[in-house]
Amino acid sequence: MRIFDPHIHMTSRTTDDYERMHDAGVRAVVEPAFWLGQPRTNVGSFLDYFDALLGWEPYRAAQHGIRHLCALALNPKEANDPRCEGVLDELPRYLLKESVVAVGEVGYDSMTPAEDRAFEAQLAMAAEHDLPVLVHTPHRDKAEGTRRTLDVVKGLPPERVLIDHLNEVTVGMVADSGCWMGFSIYPDTKMDPGRMVAILQEYGTERMLVNSAADWGRSDPLRTRAVGDAMRAAGFTEDDVDRVLWRNPSAFYGVAPEAQATGADYAGNTIKRGG
Numbered sequence: 001m002r003i004f005d006p007h008i009h010m011t012s013r014t015t016d017d018y019e020r021m022h023d024a025g026v027r028a029v030v031e032p033a034f035w036l037g038q039p040r041t042n043v044g045s046f047l048d049y050f051d052a053l054l055g056w057e058p059y060r061a062a063q064h065g066i067r068h069l070c071a072l073a074l075n076p077k078e079a080n081d082p083r084c085e086g087v088l089d090e091l092p093r094y095l096l097k098e099s100v101v102a103v104g105e106v107g108y109d110s111m112t113p114a115e116d117r118a119f120e121a122q123l124a125m126a127a128e129h130d131l132p133v134l135v136h137t138p139h140r141d142k143a144e145g146t147r148r149t150l151d152v153v154k155g156l157p158p159e160r161v162l163i164d165h166l167n168e169v170t171v172g173m174v175a176d177s178g179c180w181m182g183f184s185i186y187p188d189t190k191m192d193p194g195r196m197v198a199i200l201q202e203y204g205t206e207r208m209l210v211n212s213a214a215d216w217g218r219s220d221p222l223r224t225r226a227v228g229d230a231m232r233a234a235g236f237t238e239d240d241v242d243r244v245l246w247r248n249p250s251a252f253y254g255v256a257p258e259a260q261a262t263g264a265d266y267a268g269n270t271i272k273r274g275g
């Protein structure tokens with residue numbers, strides 16, 4: 001089983017995770033820029049983080065045979081801090097980098113006017129740079145947040161938009177919109193593999209993306225594999241599993257990660273281990 005996790009925060013994970021992911025079949029990941037838990041207080045703090053997603057983390061992943069790509073953005077939560085607004089001026093030059101395959105995570109956290117401004121500005125940047133967009137939906141007020149999100153992204157072609165963190169309540173409206181549907185599978189809350197399989201049985205496998213969204217909270221980078229196993233057990237074919245766990249993320253991000261899945265020759269590998 002080959003797996004491309006379209007949303008995972010490897011910055012917060014260990015080398016053990018990389019090893020277990022490779023053993024489970026993970027060969028490619030997209031790491032979207034997000035809130036690190038500790039709020040940042042200046043633009044430079046974001047730029048160091050973006051540089052890590054472009055340099056250090058791909059190097060670390062390549063040592064475990066995993067291709068690391070990223071999505072960059074000012075996340076919705078920190079869009080509320082005026083000290084961080086300047087990130088929006090710096091983003092365009094980062095969006096030109098080869099391993100930046102999308103703008104994200106953007107969207108709503110508390111649905112404030114500041115979040116609206118950052119969301120709109122970054123959708124415009126995505127259009128300008130011809131990049132797809134990864135849109136986070138709020139965990140509170142999910143139905144209302146998703147409805148409002150779909151309204152805001154209407155200006156972009158739906159096939160360039162991924163609406164993430166969906167569940168049984170919100171999947172229907174996103175299916176109707178033509179946008180890609182993202183599901184974050186967690187160990188004990190929100191979506192689990194069984195519920196994911198039921199959604200795939202009802203809505204099919206097209207435009208469906210499954211991710212672990214593993215980060216610094218309680219989460220599991222092997223939840224993608226668990227969904228693949230649950231799909232097999234429920235009678236889905238190997239081709240169905242490959243579509244959901246590999247071909248769909250490759251198509252959405254417009255990349256062919258297999259070409260470099262084992263490329264240990266990352267350009268930044270002059271960095272020595274143990275430093």
Ligand SMILES: [Zn+2]
Nearest residue numbers: 032034105213
């Ligand atoms: Zn995330």
